[in-house]
Amino acid sequence: MDLPDAEALCEELARKLRAGVTDSTGLVGIRTGGAWLAERLHRELKLSTPMGALDISFYRDDFDAAGLHHQVKPSQIPFDVNGRHIVVIDDVLYTGRTVRAAMNELFDYGRPGKIELAALVDRGERQLPIAAQYVGATLSVPAGKLLRLARDERGKFFLRLSDAKPAA
């Protein structure tokens, strides 16, 4: 299937976010794709609050079935979350389970004032009552396919579609 240009979607997302953020907004990317995206958006939006990154491996709801992800990286939230406006950023919004895990983790850092969600692509098929406030594009992707953000060696974004690993 034809995939949209991720660079163009990123510009679109930056344009939409610009209206919704202030200098004290904390952008938090979900590793790995969401963190790359947050890095880029943070630069484009010129926010002075440093960006954060979450690795939600310790908060996944499929730990019993899938075990621990093989390359866990530390989460980094370099600002006080208490009372802050936070925008969680992910590359692809799908079931909503990753976002739930990210929100659970954020609350272990404190009590955010407001959490919003930005995604480059919303592929629908939610399994939880979660919606994004900022979306680059909505896209219908066949179940069983994995859609994620990738980067070439020059740091240029593109979307990649692959077969999802069958559940172990």
Place this chain on the structure above:
Amino acid sequence: MRNPQLNGDGTLQHLLTIEGLPREVLVHILDTAASFIGVTKREVKKVPLLRGKSVFNLFFEASTRTRTTFEIAAKRLSADVINLNIVVSSSTKGETLLDTVDNLSAMYADMFVVRHSSSGAAHLIANHVASHVHVINAGDGRHAHPTQGLLDIYTIRHYKKDFTRLSVAIVGDVLHSRVARSLIHALTTLGTPDVRVIGPRTLLPTGVEQLGVSVHHDMREGLAGCDVVVMLRLQNERMKGPLLPSAQEFFKSYGLTPQKLALAKPDAIVMHPGPMNRGVEIDSSVADGPHSVILPQVTFGIAVRMAVMSILAGN
């Protein structure tokens, strides 16, 4: 022969010994531990990974540090922790080890952390429990103490980054030390080119060279130019027969003093698994000095044990 602590797909089912574990498994544990370090600095120092799981600390031998850090680790993973101090419990009434384990399994144990004075106790339990139950060896006799070995290499990696250029000296009572054995296996698996053991002939096991270490009986020779000095505790309670003239004599030859430490590299780190015998294997001015990373070792031990528990529980 199949490694009894690995599943069919090569993932960890139990942690019984570092011996025979592939490099990738060790690195995965260290990397995961690094991610847990940050958790302990947050407002809520817990993650929900082991929510609803029961971890039984089975300590048939006295321990403060190891038992406490295992308990903290399990609690930070949201597990329920039950501590059994069996030295003063069922075994004194005559119950066998496996009967104790069966009874605790009937209370829905998901994980056993076992410390025992007999080598192989954790192995025995691992071979006995149901397939969903995980066993961690927290020290068995003179055999192994894998989480201590792991926290030691975590500490070394934290301060020295790269193992492939390091000289590590392990000093003292290697004969009785399960810590030394686990550390030597970990260091060689990670490609440390120069591992030395230093001690009197009576406290070095025969054939220790076969583990891939060089043997020294003189501190001056053994410490020269090394990056890491690991001091071992003189284990009075395990000594049988006259292996040593006296503790004072031992300190004179093998106790780590500032003068002896000066032979190592200027940025050398000093480690000790605890509990320390000040004035026997280590001088107070070294234990409390700028080269000492003995207390960070304890803190890292929590993250390392969280990593081991969460990897096992997920496999």
